[in-house]
Amino acid sequence: MAENDLLRQLESFERDSLAALEKITDEADLTKWRVANLGKSSFVMQVFSKLGEAPKEDRPKIGQAANQVRERLETALAEKTEFLNRKSLEQKLTQERLDISLPGRQPRKGRLHPANQNMREILAVLSGMGFEIFRSPEIETDEYNFELLNIPAYHPARDMWDTFYTTDPGVLLRTHTSPGQIHAMRTFAPEPIRVALPGMCFRYEQVSARSEVQFNQIELLAVGKHITFGDLKGTLQDFAHRMFGENVRTRFRPSYFPFTEPSAEMDVECFLCGGKGCSMCKNSGWLEILGCGMVHPTVLKNGGYDPEIYTGYAAGLGPERITILRHNVEDIRYFWGNDIRFLEQF
Ligand code: FA5
Secondary structure (H helix, E strand, C coil), rough: CCCCHHHHHHHHHHHHHHHHHHCCCCCHHHHHHHHHCCCCCCCCHHHHHHHHCCCCCHHHHHHHHHHHHHHHHHHHHHHHHHHHHHHHHHHHHCCCCCCCCCCCCCCCCCCCCCCHHHHHHHHHHHHHHHCECCCCCCCEEHHHHHHHHHHCCCHHHHHHHCCECCCCEEEEEECCCCCHHHHHHHHHHHHCCCEEEEEECCCCCCCCCEEECEEEEEEEEECCCCCCCHHHHHHHHHHHHHHHHCCEEEEEEEEECCCEEEEEEEEEEECCCCCCCCCCCCCCCEEEEEEEECCCCCHHHHHCCCCCCCCCEEEEECHHHHHHHCCCCHHHHHHCCCCHHHCCCC
């Protein structure tokens, strides 16, 4: 091909290419354009590959002209690419604009479960009175939950403390925190002890507004020399004053537990009516808050203490029962019902 013809063709190729580029409005067409006009089989690239076929003296001029066309097309492509990018960014900015005037969503704050709040409050009072916290298992053996607490098989008291049994013979969910007494005694004997045993207990019984199949208890145990019923009364009264107020009245009523002798229940003056009598205290003016007594000699012996030398007292209270009384909650089952409307009130 004559040199002049080729140069003219390059010129018109460049003009057509730039005109086509001008019309492009999106990235997909731009890619197609690049392949057609700067790709291997484009006219300008073909000129390079066929340069060897041209007469030797024409080659520099043709080569230079093709190079300039390619460079100008590449520059135009770069400008167009930038233009399209900017345009699409502007489009996104106007179409996908964030409405920052919308109020944010408040993250929900978590909080302690009311049962745990109450447990911590009671344990803080007991720690202040010198009781050490001692944890014992929720899954227990028949031996610890009953036998060692002076409740042999077929003892009628087992009926009050029926529970859920596992498939392992003799392994059950504890019905009270009292088996922790044996664990604590066997850990510390013959040293004197003063411990608080908190935790979950389970009972196989009819649920009602005041009774659940699971609930927390806190057990108190003190063992040493010369501990008397006077110590038991004084300590529990002091606890009631610290928990419910300096002037709250308490009373002890005789009771029965196989693992204490003598045994008692402690009542506090009704929080709601101040002792006058109302529906919460069933018009008695008193609310029962715990069971207690002097540790039975058999239990002391099972724990590793000589009952001729050592004595002790124990008490067991139900924190959820205390909470329902204090806050006038009509049903104890709300505690484990997972209803956020109830839990949020605490
Ligand atoms: C006992 O469990 C004895 N171990 C307490 C004790 C310890 C006595 C040490 C003497 C010495 P009782 O079954 O009464 O006793 O339970 C104690 C407390 O646990 C009750 O006063 C009550 O507050 C709570 N409680 C018992 N059963 C339930 C239940 N089903 N639902 C909620 N709370 C309960």
